[in-house]
Amino acid sequence: MSLPGSILYVVDDDVSVCRALSLLLKSQGFRVETFTSASGFLDFKHPKIPSCLILDISLPNINGFALQEIMSQRGILVPIIFITGHGNIPMTVKAMKAGAIDFLAKPFKNKELLKSVTAALVRSKVLNQGQAEVAQIKKHISTLSPRELEVFQLVARGLLNKQIAAKRGTSLQTIKVQRGQVMKKMQVKTVTELISLAQKADITSCLD
Amino acid sequence: MSLPGSILYVVDDDVSVCRALSLLLKSQGFRVETFTSASGFLDFKHPKIPSCLILDISLPNINGFALQEIMSQRGILVPIIFITGHGNIPMTVKAMKAGAIDFLAKPFKNKELLKSVTAALVRSKVLNQGQAEVAQIKKHISTLSPRELEVFQLVARGLLNKQIAAKRGTSLQTIKVQRGQVMKKMQVKTVTELISLAQKADITSCLD
DNA sequence: ATAACAATTATACCAAGGTATAATACCACA
DNA sequence: TGTGGTATTATACCTTGGTATAATTGTTAT
Numbered sequence: 067m068s069l070p071g072s073i074l075y076v077v078d079d080d081v082s083v084c085r086a087l088s089l090l091l092k093s094q095g096f097r098v099e100t101f102t103s104a105s106g107f108l109d110f111k112h113p114k115i116p117s118c119l120i121l122d123i124s125l126p127n128i129n130g131f132a133l134q135e136i137m138s139q140r141g142i143l144v145p146i147i148f149i150t151g152h153g154n155i156p157m158t159v160k161a162m163k164a165g166a167i168d169f170l171a172k173p174f175k176n177k178e179l180l181k182s183v184t185a186a187l188v189r190s191k192v193l194n195q196g197q198a199e200v201a202q203i204k205k206h207i208s209t210l211s212p213r214e215l216e217v218f219q220l221v222a223r224g225l226l227n228k229q230i231a232a233k234r235g236t237s238l239q240t241i242k243v244q245r246g247q248v249m250k251k252m253q254v255k256t257v258t259e260l261i262s263l264a265q266k267a268d269i270t271s272c273l274d
Numbered sequence: 275m276s277l278p279g280s281i282l283y284v285v286d287d288d289v290s291v292c293r294a295l296s297l298l299l300k301s302q303g304f305r306v307e308t309f310t311s312a313s314g315f316l317d318f319k320h321p322k323i324p325s326c327l328i329l330d331i332s333l334p335n336i337n338g339f340a341l342q343e344i345m346s347q348r349g350i351l352v353p354i355i356f357i358t359g360h361g362n363i364p365m366t367v368k369a370m371k372a373g374a375i376d377f378l379a380k381p382f383k384n385k386e387l388l389k390s391v392t393a394a395l396v397r398s399k400v401l402n403q404g405q406a407e408v409a410q411i412k413k414h415i416s417t418l419s420p421r422e423l424e425v426f427q428l429v430a431r432g433l434l435n436k437q438i439a440a441k442r443g444t445s446l447q448t449i450k451v452q453r454g455q456v457m458k459k460m461q462v463k464t465v466t467e468l469i470s471l472a473q474k475a476d477i478t479s480c481l482d
Numbered sequence: 483a484t485a486a487c488a489a490t491t492a493t494a495c496c497a498a499g500g501t502a503t504a505a506t507a508c509c510a511c512a
Numbered sequence: 513t514g515t516g517g518t519a520t521t522a523t524a525c526c527t528t529g530g531t532a533t534a535a536t537t538g539t540t541a542t
Contacts, residue, residue, distance in 0.1 A: 258429075262473065452519095465499085
């Protein structure tokens, strides 16, 4: 069941838990990295492959929830399976609202965890694909000059060339040239593709 | 804090709970409808305004989870706040995974519920807007003839008129006319708008 | 100052989108 | 058998998109 080229992270301050989970997961053919603190996990260089974090809530310094928030801020899109020995309903709700893919109370059955891991890896794969696509688009966008970007945005909003020219106070010809540049740099051939890209990357608001 | 024109549903087999919640919520200015069974709620004609369902899990016949699934199948997009006297973590996870907006264990504080209700109504409003937009688009699509729909789909995929003509084995002129019909019926003036609509309604796969 | 470079614009030209009108073909219905 | 309606097609014409070439302007670097 292990997807090829996937990696599982385990973060638990209890070394024996780390060891036990690592053993279990490796026996299923998974690559596993264990950490006894949140910062250890954060320092790790995460390869861009389907992955999943099995995370204990009670940790020294940075606890599970705090790590979840940091990951969210940093755009680390690794699905989280929470595990805890002293969980309750409010904690569960909080974790799930924040985007966790599962929440298991210790002790849990091996099968439960494995099922959850499989689901997490599938989600991770989807997330990575979406992320890679958007990253590629933004990479292209970053090659646009400020004016080309502006033209791109206005085209995406459905404005005609002459409307854009009027709005910008320049000539129609300039817009045509710039629009051509945009098409070339974004590596598309038709307006349709351009619009699709614009919507995927949410061009109208993104100005980074 | 009550949004104008909103409605709250309470489903609990315990009449005293229904009464108590109704009293609390009405005191905050909300319109409230209570039901002691899931079927009662399902029979109710839900107005298309921001709304929220406060749902007990243990119910006779159709329990809370079952109702949640039925609503999902029927496309009833009302955010659910689960309440239960005998909840546990697995139940919480199940409910949240299925899309519940919150999960409260009895007894809960009035403030907790009210806060949750407010959040649910906001989400409901967003859901309704999205739903209304897509419904409007699909309504327009339903006025298209089969061939117009086909042309629409191919245009949305970025094909040129002559490519569509070749694919369909008809003349370029026919495609132009049909494309014009599509633009008129979808009530858009530019290709850009048309593509946007197509993506919102997921035209390429939708054939209903 | 001058060479080099980028941005803008003009001119010209072609392809594609879009509309209007009318002719043709096909189908259903009285 | 006609007759009205719809779909298709042809013709003609206009607008818009898109590219190539070259002239112009402004800015930067040597």
